[in-house]
Amino acid sequence: xxxxxxxxxxxxxxxxxxxxxxxxxxxxxxxxxxxxxxxxxxxxxxxxxxxxxxxxxxxxxxxxxxxxxxxxxxxxxxxxxxxxxxxxxxxxxxxxxxxxxxxxxxxxxxxxxxxxxxxxxxxxxxxxxxxxxxxxxxxxxxxxxxxxxxxxxxxxxxxxxxxxxxxxxxxxxxxxxxxxxxxxxxxxxxxxxxxxxxxxxxxxxxxxxxxxxxxxxxxxxxxxxxxxxxxxxxxxxxxxxxxxxxxxxxxxxxxxxxxxxxxxxxxxxxxxxxxxxxxxxxxxxxxxxxxxxxxxxxxxxxxxxxxxxxxxxxxxxxxxxxxxxxxxxxxxxxxxxxxxxxxxxxxxxxxxxxxxxxxxxxxxxxxxxxxxxxxxxxxxxxxxxxx
Amino acid sequence: xxxxxxxxxxxxxxxxxxxxxxxxxxxxxxxxxxxxxxxxxxxxxxxxxxxxxxxxxxxxxxxxxxxxxxxxxxxxxxxxxxxxxxxxxxxxxxxxxxxxxxxxxxxxxxxxxxxxxxxxxxxxxxxxxxxxxxxxxxxxxxxxxxxxxxxxxxxxxxxxxxxxxxxxxxxxxxxxxxxxxxxxxxxxxxxxxxxxxxxxxxxxxxxxxxxxxxxxxxxxxxxxxxxxxxxxxxxxxxxxxxxxxxxxxxxxxxxxxxxxxxxxxxxxxxxxxxxxxxxxxxxxxxxxxxxxxxxxxxxxxxxxxxxxxxxxxxxxxxxxxxxxxxxxxxxxxxxxxxxxxxxxxxxxxxxxxxxxxxxxxxxxxxxxxxxxxxxxxxxxxxxxxxx
Numbered sequence: 001x002x003x004x005x006x007x008x009x010x011x012x013x014x015x016x017x018x019x020x021x022x023x024x025x026x027x028x029x030x031x032x033x034x035x036x037x038x039x040x041x042x043x044x045x046x047x048x049x050x051x052x053x054x055x056x057x058x059x060x061x062x063x064x065x066x067x068x069x070x071x072x073x074x075x076x077x078x079x080x081x082x083x084x085x086x087x088x089x090x091x092x093x094x095x096x097x098x099x100x101x102x103x104x105x106x107x108x109x110x111x112x113x114x115x116x117x118x119x120x121x122x123x124x125x126x127x128x129x130x131x132x133x134x135x136x137x138x139x140x141x142x143x144x145x146x147x148x149x150x151x152x153x154x155x156x157x158x159x160x161x162x163x164x165x166x167x168x169x170x171x172x173x174x175x176x177x178x179x180x181x182x183x184x185x186x187x188x189x190x191x192x193x194x195x196x197x198x199x200x201x202x203x204x205x206x207x208x209x210x211x212x213x214x215x216x217x218x219x220x221x222x223x224x225x226x227x228x229x230x231x232x233x234x235x236x237x238x239x240x241x242x243x244x245x246x247x248x249x250x251x252x253x254x255x256x257x258x259x260x261x262x263x264x265x266x267x268x269x270x271x272x273x274x275x276x277x278x279x280x281x282x283x284x285x286x287x288x289x290x291x292x293x294x295x296x297x298x299x300x301x302x303x304x305x306x307x308x309x310x311x312x313x314x315x316x317x318x319x320x321x322x323x324x325x326x327x328x329x330x331x332x333x334x335x336x337x338x339x340x341x342x343x344x345x346x347x348x349x350x351x352x353x354x355x356x357x358x359x360x361x362x363x364x365x366x367x368x369x370x371x372x373x374x375x376x377x378x379x380x381x382x383x384x385x386x387x
Numbered sequence: 388x389x390x391x392x393x394x395x396x397x398x399x400x401x402x403x404x405x406x407x408x409x410x411x412x413x414x415x416x417x418x419x420x421x422x423x424x425x426x427x428x429x430x431x432x433x434x435x436x437x438x439x440x441x442x443x444x445x446x447x448x449x450x451x452x453x454x455x456x457x458x459x460x461x462x463x464x465x466x467x468x469x470x471x472x473x474x475x476x477x478x479x480x481x482x483x484x485x486x487x488x489x490x491x492x493x494x495x496x497x498x499x500x501x502x503x504x505x506x507x508x509x510x511x512x513x514x515x516x517x518x519x520x521x522x523x524x525x526x527x528x529x530x531x532x533x534x535x536x537x538x539x540x541x542x543x544x545x546x547x548x549x550x551x552x553x554x555x556x557x558x559x560x561x562x563x564x565x566x567x568x569x570x571x572x573x574x575x576x577x578x579x580x581x582x583x584x585x586x587x588x589x590x591x592x593x594x595x596x597x598x599x600x601x602x603x604x605x606x607x608x609x610x611x612x613x614x615x616x617x618x619x620x621x622x623x624x625x626x627x628x629x630x631x632x633x634x635x636x637x638x639x640x641x642x643x644x645x646x647x648x649x650x651x652x653x654x655x656x657x658x659x660x661x662x663x664x665x666x667x668x669x670x671x672x673x674x675x676x677x678x679x680x681x682x683x684x685x686x687x688x689x690x691x692x693x694x695x696x697x698x699x700x701x702x703x704x705x706x707x708x709x710x711x712x713x714x715x716x717x718x719x720x721x722x723x724x725x726x727x728x729x730x731x732x733x734x735x736x737x738x739x740x741x742x743x744x745x746x747x748x749x750x751x752x753x754x755x756x757x758x759x760x761x762x763x764x765x766x767x768x769x770x771x772x773x774x
Contacts, residue, residue, distance in 0.1 A: 001626060001629045001630070001633075002402075003401060003402025003403060003405070004399075004401050004402065005398065005399065005400050005401070006398075006399040006401070007396065007397070007398035007399065008395070008396075009394065009395075009396035010394070011392065011393075011394035012391075012392065012393040012394065012645075013392050014390060014391050014392070014393070014645070014646070015389075015390025015391065016390060018390070208626075209626035209629065209630070211610050211613055211614060211630050212606075212607065212610035212630050212633055212634050212637070215606035215607070215609055215610050216603055216606045216607070216637075218606065219599075219602035219603045219605065219606035220599065220602070220603070222602055223598050223599040223602050226598060227598060239388060239595075239596035242388045242596065242646070243388070243596070243598050243599050246388075246599055246645065246646065247599050250599070250603075250642075255637075255642070258399075258401070258633065259401070259629070259633070
């Protein structure tokens with residue numbers, strides 16, 4: 001087990017109608033905030049009105065910035081930073097899913113910095129301080145509601161890059177599973193894939209003595225798999241929605257990664273796709289993760305056997321461990337397909353014309369991943385396996 | 388799933404020699420602290436010197452209070468409160484296991500209160516504020532290093548009572564598995580039993596839709612069981628000690644209980660034993676928990692079947708679920724025995740003379756437990772099953 005520091009202070013407020021508490025949670029941080037959100041769904045659903053009322057009841061002044069897109073853009077982040085500086089704002093409330101929260105986090109870091117916020121994503125500057133953030137979660141997927149990271153896309157060259165800092169974790173996150181009832185099946189499935197990928201990135205490690213966290217990862221994966229078809233078939237099933245929502249947070253709150261070095265290669269490989277093609281991150285992961293698994297499993301067949309056996313109940317063939325490992329990968333792929341995800345680039349209508357360019361761009365700052373290091377040719381081969 | 392609020396801000400600093408960082412972590416809270424510990428083991432091992440040096444290097448003034456006993460006493464807590472008030476102390480550093488940390492927590496609450504600290508344990512007063520606490524953990528067991536509760540014994544009548552508040556969670560906890568190398572096998576096993584009991588108390592719930600946390604509980608139990616014999620046979624096996632130490636924290640950091648109502652009857656029943664007989668809490672739990680299981684399993688045979696199957700790999704006999712449930716209880720009992728725990732009162736040299744009195748005292752403020760409510764006669768029957 002690796003040495004580690006773990007601290008996750010996000011206050012999780014979980015349950016029915018808990019969005020009504022947002023005002024009293026937010027007012028602790030001041031009487032003026034930036035309300036950050038995406039498109040019209042929260043206005044149609046009435047959530048926007050509920051939140052605004054709760055804030056106004058506490059006498060909080062609201063500066064608004066909507067319009068966050070999936071794969072959130074640095075241009076809007078810059079707009080947010082300017083607004084926060086202009087209005088001397090010291091709290092940001094994000095209503096939405098991972099994109100809105102990530103955008104809010106980048107604004108929170110940028111407001112405390114004199115230079116351009118993109119510096120944090122190129123490595124030119126390091127985050128040391130952020131405005132405090134609160135969250136009302138509407139999409140269980142990214143786990144950004146209690147994570148320390150953010151992923152932002154720069155339209156100038158379509159770079160999708162991550163950054164983070166422990167002070168970036170939201171102060172509070174309100175998780176009401178009812179708010180996910182109206183999520184379309186496709187988006188629900190993208191979220192399920194995303195949270196599974198967050199666990200898998202941590203699971204495939206070279207650390208040999210990580211028994212507890214291995215088992216916790218397997219437990220969370222099994223819970224997600226067990227509840228996935230239920231939420232797709234019964235979108236207003238509170239209990240299944242609750243399991244999925246809480247799983248999405250736990251998948252990415254860093255506890256499951258304690259003492260381990262995760263891989264994260266698949267995320268980086270996928271970022272090139274959703275950076276260029278603007279497909280949902282989860283869908284991109286459903287395509288890339290099985291391809292990555294096929295490309296790397298020989299590096300540690302036993303770990304893939306454990307995965308096949310403990311997560312997918314596949315009997316271990318001691319005479320043919322490789323066969324067991326491959327059966328686990330196949331099950332993963334079939335599962336993504338069963339929840340409506342594309343599992344090839346072709347199914348996502350992505351051709352082969354940019355694969356070389358994406359492989360080059362993905363590795364321009366060095367090789368990807370930790371389970372095994374992936375260079376440009378490796379990444380290209382993974383795209384080819386996914387085509 | 389029940390609605391819940393979850394916030395655990397304790398900073399975990401995990402790994403080899405991390406006790407050397409205690410000064411720099413503590414100095415954040417001021418230049419004077421109460422150093423709280425138990426007996427001579429930390430002086431023999433050199434840990435005391437390491438900690439004092441690290442504190443002095445930061446220019447921290449140390450007021451000392453040693454002498455914490457297992458089942459920590461309110462008399463010493465009162466002494467600590469007086470010291471903190473007299474010296475205007477605003478930080479407490481606990482070096483030790485659950486008893487020392489619990490004692491420190493009670494001092495932390497008592498210092499912020501004008502009345503007698505025992506009021507918090509009788510329900511006469513509620514905790515609203517605590518001095519901040521830091522921990523250097525030496526005994527993986529109680530999980531007190533990141534929990535919100537404390538258990539204190541009042542020698543005047545031998546009452547063992549619990550209290551707690553979210554502000555009671557330590558600010559930081561330093562977990563170096565090496566510090567547990569010198570723990571005797573019996574104490575190691577008591578710790579293992581204690582952490583398993585913390586998970587089992589949460590596991591046996593009447594909540595029906597708690598799939599994720601069920602699986603996380605099972606994962607942690609399996610990790611503890613998997614590593615238990617290794618730490619007993621190879622006390623200086625870092626990896627196994629690390630798994631056990633981190634499991635002990637996770638067993639009781641409240642994450643595994645989110646959305647559930649735990650039972651806690653066995654803890655209350657056990658407290659009477661270790662309150663009167665001063666045996667280790669873990670040993671008492673090894674005696675009481677299987678007896679409790681035998682007494683209550685018919686209330687929800689299916690949950691006990693799931694436990695037997697998922698934790699102990701017992702094949703489910705669909706023609707005789709009760710048999711499967713009982714096999715799981717037997718396995719639990721056998722496991723405690725295999726790690727050297729007593730599993731009957733007799734083995735712990737406890738006779739029958741106080742059973743009626745303990746049952747009466749345990750229930751004098753009302754019935755115990757949540758899985759099923761236990762009244763005086765129930766508690767007496769459980770003691771009888773354990774004799």
